[in-house]
Amino acid sequence: MSFINFTEARCKNCYKCLRECPVKGIRFKDNQAEIVEERCIACGKCFEVCPQEARKIDTDLSKVKECISNGKKVIVSLAPSALGYFDMNFVELISRIKMLGFQEVRETAEGAQFVIQKYREHVEASEDKIFITSCCPSVNYLIRIYFPHLTKYLMPFESPMIVHGLMIKEEQPDAKVVFIGPCVGKKIEKEQLKKKESVDYVITFDELKLWFEEMTESTYEIDESINGDITEGRKFPVDRGIVMGLADNLNNKGIKPYVVDGFQKNLDIFNSISKGKLKNAFVEANICIGSCIGGPSMGIRERDFYESNDKVERFITEYENNTMEIKSELGNKNYFKSHPESPLHDEEVSREEINRVLKDMGKNNEEDKLNCGVCGYTTCEEKAVAIIRGMAEKDMCLHYMRSKAESLSNIIFENTVNSVIIVDGELNILEMNPTAQKTFMAKIGEYRGVPLASLMDDSDFKEVLQTKENIEGKTVENNQYGVVFKENISYLEKQDVLIGVMMNITEEKKNKKELYDVKEKTLDAAQEVIEKQMRVAQEIAGLLGETTAETKIILNRLRRVVAGENGAEK
Incomplete structure (x- = not known):
């Protein structure tokens, strides 16, 4: 899974990716975010929210282009959700993709149609009472890693993407198959095919868009011969797209359908199944909210989700009466899939270890545990456990760092031998350290808010305020107090304050x-x-x-x- 991660140069330690990560599968080390392969479910949420776009995804785009330029037969398997991403109709989209050099553009819905038929057969033949769809790779990873005891309920079939690749390769063994879709998880799914001859390359809608931008309008023309003869397989990317095709079968078996999208709903229903509270259930599970229409490469943050969903549904309805015969079998039977358990093996963390880390962060009692979630973890104790396991650092706690900084700055301010005076933009005294109070024989409680001129000559402060040019190392004799200073005055424009640091050089003089x-x-x-x-x-x-x-x-x-x-x- 190393082909998806974060770029080192651009990570700014905002922890937004960790806050969004549903499984906390991101490690921070030396102020750098890193995806931990054995914890990641490949949902892509961290990439969606990263404000610095510090994403690093290995792309197959150049390999696909090379295959085409070398004259190889390259066939596209296009996900049905494409119509929700691109601002063009079906015929225009297929025409433009073909003009990139692909020999054929076929719909992944062919594979989906095959899979849904296998789902029907499995439900009818099985004595199980609980079924979980296995089309979403992130759901599969979530169950294998965090609910390994539920893998037995996952449908024992490959996803529509893999099945479609198998179908194309069975028909045209010499072809290269490129899946184009909305999911970064499909890149990982493709890598885990092992020896199956199916999909060769995966590119996302975002990557295809970049390729389109290299074209000019004159480089493609609409192919009017394109039609859309596929039926219910196109329904997979929308909510209830699977259970609608299984309604009669589930009803005959007395099994209730459940449609869950988004991590939290998946978490809730899997916990319910684990506790034995939910029985006789067929779960259509998608990790993305809104199913594949809400995928990480759908650009939903820039697009309107409901508009995209409506476009796909209109497309389905438009060609609903057009039927296409989909083969009911694959000769090599490679559409079966096992779901091996991949549970985490985290060592137990003792109460003493947790308390030690909390104490190191200045959290000595319940009031200190703010549980604010700024660091990405829900509670301070969860964060402490992550630190012990090497997943997080103490410095990720904003309140810890603030207390540390304030403590250090206060120590310096209170104990420096130099006189420090802070005034506002109107030259009224805001703060004086103990050395300044002693030198000028003034208590800050009496002089806070009082004009600086009442305490000393403020002409240098005025000059800095007017010119915005700092004074550095100027020797000033203050006869009123019998002292000689080496004076530094700085203006902080954002805060609209001036800081005067005066080194007493009377003895030296x-x-x-x-x-x-x-x-x-x-x-x-x-x-x-x-x-x-x-x-x-x-x-x-x-x-x-x-x-x-x-x-x-x-x-x-x-x-x-x-x-x-x-x-x-x-």
Whole structure:
């Protein structure tokens, strides 16, 4: 079932898919939704409601196109509900589909006609008193997984889609069969055929619509030779479409018909059967509200359900008198189907484990268990069990996350060393944290709703409000309170509030001034020392100059004495 899931990039954790999922078969891990195969009944409701369209469905569209382009014989099995989806009549629709390159377009109603005959024979021959139709794959999965003890009551026949594929393959073994319908569950049903030679590909009405959009009006023409010779098999997609064909048989056996659509009605009637309260019942069961007309690929959210249903019923009535002989047997007998049980095997969860998880989410008493359903689970205890089983995360609880966020923000707000002041668009004080109250010697109870100007200079706040440009890291001296701030002011436009965060840098400023004074005194002292050294050097130089002059005089005198003595000797 891996070919239907959610795309990782687009999941926004709104939990809408989980709220819609009737069996809670969606796991959330690391804030990503994931369909759990063994729990899913393939109803497609999660895809219908996803606001991000985060759906990932493997499509056979390209494979079908490739078969046609390669010249293979490709035959369509078209579900009767198509007339409720497309805004065209029967002949126009068949003509347009044929122009896509299909060799034949046949109606799945042929298979439905065969199935309803087998239903009649089974009811007449069986000694059972309870019967459940097996045409809807999602009903089959629901029973096999969640009511496995009821599988014995499921009709032992393949669905009209599979039977029709068998019929076509028996007639034309070399053909490729493409079922076109309103149900994503049919994709899974096709995958579970195992070795049966039946339907090869499944595409939905949505996918066919995309293919039509690639065509131009000039690429197809209406085939007037098309007729609609099929009878009650077309009634399958509408409420009571099956029981109407079995009315006489059920009446003869004293069996009361029940028609249920939508998950809750199915759940109710299966519970009733399980408890032994409902007997002698033939249940026409469809998981979609309004039967196949309400299928996940019918686009009912964009279309009017009653209009679509009326179109299909008019189509049935229009060709009601046209009869077509449907073969009463298939040579290979592959239309029989077993319904193996596939029950879940969830481990039991203890009361202690549940209480531990509830406590972790801050749900310590009954008042804390809001059971709001925002997370997708009906009760907080159901959510706790899902967490223990790895299907959910604590962070999915809105109230838990809100309490966690408020607690953390309150801690930060109450304990930050910076002054924080919050004012509204008219510059009236909304909130002050304890640091701001201490710095400005003001109690919030006395100043809440009072203009900021009564407490401090509000010119910077006005500037931010007018320009919508935040102030970051501005140094402001507030002589009134003897403090110096590093100021950050931000405007939150959606909330129309301004937040001022002021870091007290008075001590830092003071320390810088003291350091500057020390440096200045040091420079002055150094200057004085240098000047003294220069004076000493000058004095030394003066003394050295006098001594040198005297030495020179004495030297000259000695030179003359020596010169005189030398002359006398001569």
